[in-house]
Amino acid sequence: MKQPENSEEAVKGIHSGPRGPLLKIVKDERVAFVLVGGANTVFSTGLFVAVAWLYPGLPSPVVLSIAFVVSLVAVFFVYRKLVFRVKGHFWLDLGRFTLVNLTMFFTNMALLLVAHEVLGYPQIPSQIAITCVTVIINYFGHKYFSFRRSPEPVSPKKATEESTT
Secondary structure: OOOOOOOOOOOOOOOOOOOOHHHHHHOOOOHHHHHHHHHHHHHHHHHHHHHHHOOOOOHHHHHHHHHHHHHHHHHHHHHHHHHOOOOHHHHHHHHHHHHHHOOOOOHHHHHHHHHHOOOOOHHHHHHHHHHHHHHHHHHHHHHHOOOOOOOOOHHHHHHHHHHHO
């Protein structure tokens, strides 16, 4: 199989566009993923604080839900354009992205409940350990599910051209 000569070419089967601007600087998709996720965590936390401060009468679950939804949509666009660099399938990608994030949210909740409430481990170290595990799972979920693309079908003409080069 012919390897792409230009590093700007798409990675067939996963990405459909050239490397994003962040990957031109960082070079490693995993590091870019963690940087964007970390920035999103700061953004989401700041948003939670801002909404809670602006609307002190709102119940905590409502404030958390607002921060979660806004940051989910924002980070979706950032991952889509700067990390995984895909085009098309917008609603499918958003649905899959949301599914992965909700799965990780509920997994985190369940693991924290077991670790802290059932097993008696300290809450903060438990949450930090769980976060490390869920970030790794989240990366693979987004790379191979949320933003996955089917391999481009090879036409008979293209196959002939590739086999002669």
